[in-house]
Amino acid sequence: MGAPRLAPGVRLAAFDSTIAATREADEAARALGLRLRMLYGEPLAGAPDTAEAASQPRRSLLGLPTDYADLTVDGQARLELRTNRTREERCTPALSLDPN
Numbered sequence: 225m226g227a228p229r230l231a232p233g234v235r236l237a238a239f240d241s242t243i244a245a246t247r248e249a250d251e252a253a254r255a256l257g258l259r260l261r262m263l264y265g266e267p268l269a270g271a272p273d274t275a276e277a278a279s280q281p282r283r284s285l286l287g288l289p290t291d292y293a294d295l296t297v298d299g300q301a302r303l304e305l306r307t308n309r310t311r312e313e314r315c316t317p318a319l320s321l322d323p324n
Contacts, residue, residue: 230238
């Protein structure tokens, strides 16, 4: 009944090859990150000087200067649902079934 099953050794080999491929991809991404850090460095932790911060143009959400696009995200959302109940006074359920 059901689909044919693989032998445990075959399943183990497939699992090992998947883990090895994932591990190689992770190691390659880590090596690239380390290489880029060595080339370009990383900014110093802490607040920048006020004179240095004032000399840099202010950037918007997308990284564009505010001269070209001044976009902000408010972070608010609103959902409003309204329903109206209409009550038919002249028609009762019994009258709605009456064909006359």
